[in-house]
Amino acid sequence: xxxxxxxxxxxxxxxxxxxxxxxxxxxxxxxxxxxxxxxxxxxxxxxxxxxxxxxxxxxxxxxxxxxxxxxxxxxxxxxxxxxxxxxxxxxxxxxxxxxxxxxxxxxxxxxxxxxxxxxxxxxxxxxxxxxxxxxxxxxxxxxxxxxxxxxxxxxxxxxxxxxxxxxxxxxxxxxxxxxxxxxxxxxxxxxxxxxxxxxxxxxxxxxxxxxxxxxxxxxxxxxxxxxxxxxxxxxxxxxxxxxxxxxxxxxxxxxxxxxxxxxxxxxxxxxxxxxxxxxxxxxxxxxxxxxxxxxxxxxxxxxxxxxxxxxxxxxx
Amino acid sequence: xxxxxxxxxxxxxxxxxxxxxxxxxxxxxxxxxxxxxxxxxxxxxxxxxxxxxxxxxxxxxxxxxxxxxxxxxxxxxxxxxxxxxxxxxxxxxxxxxxxxxxxxxxxxxxxxxxxxxxxxxxxxxxxxxxxxxxxxxxxxxxxxxxxxxxxxxxxxxxxxxxxxxxxxxxxxxxxxxxxxxxxxxxxxxxxxxxxxxxxxxxxxxxxxxxxxxxxxxxxxxxxxxxxxxxxxxxxxxxxxxxxxxxxxxxxxxxxxxxxxxxxxxxxxxxxxxxxxxxxxxxxxxxxx
Numbered sequence: 001x002x003x004x005x006x007x008x009x010x011x012x013x014x015x016x017x018x019x020x021x022x023x024x025x026x027x028x029x030x031x032x033x034x035x036x037x038x039x040x041x042x043x044x045x046x047x048x049x050x051x052x053x054x055x056x057x058x059x060x061x062x063x064x065x066x067x068x069x070x071x072x073x074x075x076x077x078x079x080x081x082x083x084x085x086x087x088x089x090x091x092x093x094x095x096x097x098x099x100x101x102x103x104x105x106x107x108x109x110x111x112x113x114x115x116x117x118x119x120x121x122x123x124x125x126x127x128x129x130x131x132x133x134x135x136x137x138x139x140x141x142x143x144x145x146x147x148x149x150x151x152x153x154x155x156x157x158x159x160x161x162x163x164x165x166x167x168x169x170x171x172x173x174x175x176x177x178x179x180x181x182x183x184x185x186x187x188x189x190x191x192x193x194x195x196x197x198x199x200x201x202x203x204x205x206x207x208x209x210x211x212x213x214x215x216x217x218x219x220x221x222x223x224x225x226x227x228x229x230x231x232x233x234x235x236x237x238x239x240x241x242x243x244x245x246x247x248x249x250x251x252x253x254x255x256x257x258x259x260x261x262x263x264x265x266x267x268x269x270x271x272x273x274x275x276x277x278x279x280x281x282x283x284x285x286x287x288x289x290x291x292x293x294x295x296x297x298x299x300x301x302x303x304x305x306x307x308x309x310x311x312x313x314x315x316x
Numbered sequence: 317x318x319x320x321x322x323x324x325x326x327x328x329x330x331x332x333x334x335x336x337x338x339x340x341x342x343x344x345x346x347x348x349x350x351x352x353x354x355x356x357x358x359x360x361x362x363x364x365x366x367x368x369x370x371x372x373x374x375x376x377x378x379x380x381x382x383x384x385x386x387x388x389x390x391x392x393x394x395x396x397x398x399x400x401x402x403x404x405x406x407x408x409x410x411x412x413x414x415x416x417x418x419x420x421x422x423x424x425x426x427x428x429x430x431x432x433x434x435x436x437x438x439x440x441x442x443x444x445x446x447x448x449x450x451x452x453x454x455x456x457x458x459x460x461x462x463x464x465x466x467x468x469x470x471x472x473x474x475x476x477x478x479x480x481x482x483x484x485x486x487x488x489x490x491x492x493x494x495x496x497x498x499x500x501x502x503x504x505x506x507x508x509x510x511x512x513x514x515x516x517x518x519x520x521x522x523x524x525x526x527x528x529x530x531x532x533x534x535x536x537x538x539x540x541x542x543x544x545x546x547x548x549x550x551x552x553x554x555x556x557x558x559x560x561x562x563x564x565x566x567x568x569x570x571x572x573x574x575x576x577x578x579x580x581x582x583x584x585x586x587x588x589x590x591x592x593x594x595x596x597x598x599x600x601x602x603x604x
Contacts, residue, residue: 110406111348115540122578283421290417294411
């Protein structure tokens with residue numbers, strides 16, 4: 001058991017070292033840009049994990065929160081506000097939106113919740129598409145001012161990459177802390193059985209709402225970083241399709257597992273680019289692959305990995 | 317004004333049909349099929365392949381489409397529902413969504429991205445009545461909805477198979493214990509539900525053009541309608557469908573046509589906030 005623990009630390013250290021070394025190995029802007037998007041998606045999926053992985057509530061509105069954060073930041077900086085205000089503005093907007101959606105809907109059951117969150121995402125998308133003077137409509141917003149704190153900011157994609165890696169590390173640490181707090185345990189209890197959780201004194205509605213809000217803040221802040229590091233946003237990046245994609249990242253990686261979130265989000269961000277030669281067939285295989293994972297490995301690929309690891313440790 | 321009512325009701329009838337297909341499946345296995353819209357799209361394209369590409373007569377192409385859709389329904393069930401029996405509903409939502417993605421992209425590969433039209437199975441001059449024009453196709457949609465509602469009602473309450481289906485819905489394990497061929501019953505429900513969405517596809521294609529991406533929003537509207545009508549409730553689904561058709565048509569005319577697709581969700585969220593189990597109430601409660 002102890003060797004397993006140590007091996008985990010070694011693996012984590014190796015992953016971090018590899019992540020930090022990437023810009024030294026490749027100067028291909030395309031690859032680093034792709035990794036930047038992968039990191040941003042990971043943060044959003046980590047947020048979704050609070051709601052869906054831990055509190056057990058389906059949520060197809062995550063892409064909309066991502067978009068709200070991105071558009072808030074873009075509109076604020078383009079109208080001249082200093083960048084430093086944007087994380088706060090984005091957080092305020094998504095908290096307000098998540099309360100508006102969450103307060104009335106957190107008592108709804110599976111299907112109803114799935115539909116209201118899909119509906120919420122669609123309404124936000126329609127507003128973004130049709131409020132053209134402010135949001136740029138379908139063509140989106142370009143030349144968004146970058147990250148800058150009192151005039152100091154990153155230059156080039158590699159420096160952005162390091163900033164995003166730091167943001168991801170913070171997101172992971174916060175998620176791990178929350179998981180083992182009273183709130184985190186209340187989320188798990190709510191997921192496992194709402195009735196049992198209520199009987200044990202957990203306020204399940206409040207727990208679900210908290211998970212929903214934390215998840216929205218993750219997405220909102222990732223959106224803020226997206227707008228100011230990718231510098232271009234359009235409604236397509238935050239559509240219902242994107243919401244489903246985020247959900248499949250969570251499922252394929254492994255619901256409830258932080259490692260799974262990272263793995264699922266990075267893999268499913270890079271895979272479509274790597275398999276571009278498949279064209280339309282990629283999405284066909286993608287759909288079938290998601291079904292295969294759900295049917296064969298309901299804990300996602302993270303559970304497959306940990307089972308293999310346990311089996312190997314057991315043999316030794 | 318009268319014209320808007322007619323158009324709204326025709327649109328609403330299609331939503332109601334999608335909802336009736338959803339309910340057939342939901343009432344048997346308590347599963348909401350999020351690929352219902354993509355199945356509808358598939359029905360429309362199979363119809364187009366028969367009637368336009370191969371120039372089959374209308375009756376033949378409808379028959380081929382319905383048989384094909386029944387088979388699709390059984391395959392769909394085998395892939396998407398069967399391996400997940402007894403597992404959280406949440407997972408089935410995801411497999412049906414994933415299957416929707418598969419169907420949509422297969423359709424893009426087979427039929428291409430361009431919209432195609434399907435001629436209406438009925439022709440003739442439109443009826444004019446006090447300044448309101450009702451096309452033959454609209455009349456045909458109303459008639460089809462009425463016939464299907466009646467048949468579905470009779471099937472569920474008067475035939476042996478329909479009663480078996482309801483028994484399966486109430487308690488799958490007990491149904492199996494008393495000797496009901498549960499798997500065959502479920503397969504039939506999926507086949508019929510898929511046929512219904514195929515029919516909806518055949519009816520939609522002559523009004524809007526058919527394209528591979530048409531399914532998503534129609535499927536969601538069918539779901540909204542089921543929510544408004546209260547899950548499992550046939551008359552509720554029809555009333556909900558007609559209501560939504562009217563809301564959309566009037567909303568597009570008098571408020572803004574840009575937000576046409578948002579009205580359904582706004583109505584649904586409002587209904588759910590007021591009645592968390594839908595207007596006509598879902599009867600079942602959670603089992604402990």
